[in-house]
Amino acid sequence: MTMIGLSGSMFAVPAVAADEAAPKENPGSTVKWGPCPEDVAAEAAPSVLECGTVPVPMDYSNPDGPRIDIAISRLASQNPEKRRGVLMLHPGGPTSSGLSQPGFLVQQGLPTSVSDSYDVIGMDSRGIARSAPVSCGFTPDSPYTMNVPPYAPDDAAVLEQAEVVKSVAEQCAANDEDGTLKHFTTANTARDMDRIRAALGEEKTSFLGYSYGSALGAAYASMFPERSDRIVLDSNLGDTHLDRDGLRRYAQGMEDSFPTFAKWAAERDDSYGLGSTAEEVRQTYFELAEKLDETPVEGMDGALFRMSVFGSLFSEQAYPQLAQSWQSMRDPDGQEPQPAAGEDAEAPDMDNSLSVFLTVTCNDVEWPEDVDTYxxxxxxxxxxxxxxxxxTANILPCAFWEHEPVEPPVAVNDEGPENILITQNLRDPATPHSGGELMREKFEDRSRLVSVDATGHGAYLLSGNSCALDVTTNFLVDGEMPKWDKFCRAG
Known part of the structure; x- marks a missing residue:
């Protein structure tokens, strides 16, 4: 699931002039750095990033065959005496462009001790944006516009969705003219990361990944344990890939996180009128959803309403806009419903975003093919x-995907260095706490779990929790792994 970023900065960070940003090059690096594209530079501001590319095989079983270029970015350490290596990032999805992510994390208050310790490396992983982008040919008026299936109010809706996703799978197959779509997998992205590490002239790499990025980091630490340095897995899927069980856990995540919004809205009932108790706010949700199931309005039906609420629970900063949209739907007075946070079906990169999600998700693991299962x-x-x-239990195009996985999903490797910090909010709408528990169980003694009493998607930097900030920063900077699993109280 895509990590939804918070807007604004937690701290004022001075810009670094381009001539001051030149680091001492690692003599083993083969990457040629230059200015980043204008949109990336603007998103990363005030941080000044450099960009480059690393060539990798399209098919790792044929390493001398066709290659693709992986676009990467660098926020270079300004303190050579403290620099200890590189910290690769992944924002999640697997649909999200990550070139500007080093700057985004600075905007969220990334401690200077971290950016001094590492060259912070962003990337567009294979298939995304500037790294051999994949396309199924989706358009804004396509019947398939979101990576989470629509809510099915009855059995007939599941059967109807099965027809839609069958045509979507066929469309993706038809667009795969060169037959390369099957090579866009989490395992190959982890292999790309190792090529990037080598191109940067580093013996090891540290990693910070959110949401799907937790699966990618788990895959890398499992495939290349001795080349993994300090690994932070945040907002965990629970494995090295997203499967049907992982997708269904989104529903548990919404049940866990919705009460925080309901309590918030109830405390503001005089303003929004959604209910004076959390239970009344919950009932309002069902009333609005069922009303829109029966009588959709322009731009909004019951399925889209539920999806927009789910997306808005990613960050408490979205609560006012969410409450306002409910208010306009409950008492329209001629107002058109406003999209809530996370609703990006008409974004310019919608085709690429949906195509990457389906390609990686469907290629990583075999999905049930029997419609009756769904x-x-x-x-x-x-x-x-x-x-x-x-x-979340509804059917995906993966049920009709043309390609069988080219290899089994990466198995979590519990043998290796004790270098994996798992950070997880207690109330996360997409990756509930059980995902962190599963990852901790699979990595065993290689890992520690930091459970954070917070709501939203993203614990380190994004939750505002001081304990999560300190524990994770100390791990990245000084290698301080908690002796035991840790609980971070709210605040």
Whole structure:
């Protein structure tokens, strides 16, 4: 699931002039650095990034065959005496461009001790934006516009969705004229990371990954344990890939995180009128969803409403806009519903974003092909997780995907250095706490779990929790791994 970034800066960070940003090159590096594209530079400001590319094989079983270029960025350490290596980043998705992410994390208050310790490396992983982008040919008026399936109010809706996603899978296959789509996998992205490490002239790499980035980091630490330095896995899927169980856990995440919004709205009932108690706000949610199921309005139906609420729970900063949109839907008075946070179906990169999500997700692991499996799951989860279960259990194009996985999903490797810090909010709408628990269980003694009493998607820097900030920073800078799993209280 895409990590939704917070807007604005937590701290004022001075810009670094381009002539002051030139680091001492690692003599083993083969990357040629230059200015970043204007849009990347603007998103990263006031940080000044450099950009370059690293060539990698399209197909690692044929390393001398066709190559693709992976676009990377660098926020160079300004303190050569403290620099200890590189810190690679991944923002999640797997749909998100990460070239500007070093600057984004600075905007969120990345401590100088971290940016002094590392050259912070962003990237567009294979298939995304400037790294051999994949395309299924989606358009804004396509029947498939979101990476989470639509809520299915009844069994007929599952069968209808099955017809839609079958045509989507066929469309992706038809657009794969050169037959390369099968090589866009998490395992190959981890191999790309190791090529980037080598191109940067480093013996090891540290890593910070959010959401899907946790799966990628887990894959890298499992495939290349002795080349992994300090690994932070934040907002965890629970494995090295997203499978059907992981997607269905989104519903648990919404059940966990929704009460925080409901309490917030109830405390502001005089302003928004959504209910004077959390339970009344929850009931308002169901009333609005069912009303829109029966009578959609322009630009909004029940499925889109539920999806927009899910996206808005990624950050508490989105609560006012979410409450305002509910208010306009409940008492329209001629107002058109406003999109809530996370609703980006008409973004310019929608085709690439959806195409990457499907390609990686469907290629990583075999998905059930029997439509009845999804019908049964939707029926179960509609009752178990009434807020969103009938969406996340619904059918994806992966059920009809043309390619079988070219290799098994990466198995978590619990043998290796004790260098994996797992950070996880207790109330995360997309990756519930159970995802962190699963990752901790699989990595065993290689890891520690930091559970954070916070709501939202992203614990380190994004939750505002001082304990999570300190524990993770101390690990990245000084290698201080907690002796035991740790609980961070709210605040």
């Amino acid at each position: 019908r049964k799951g939707v029926e179960e989860d509609r009752v178990k997780y009434p807020l969103f279960g009938a969406a």
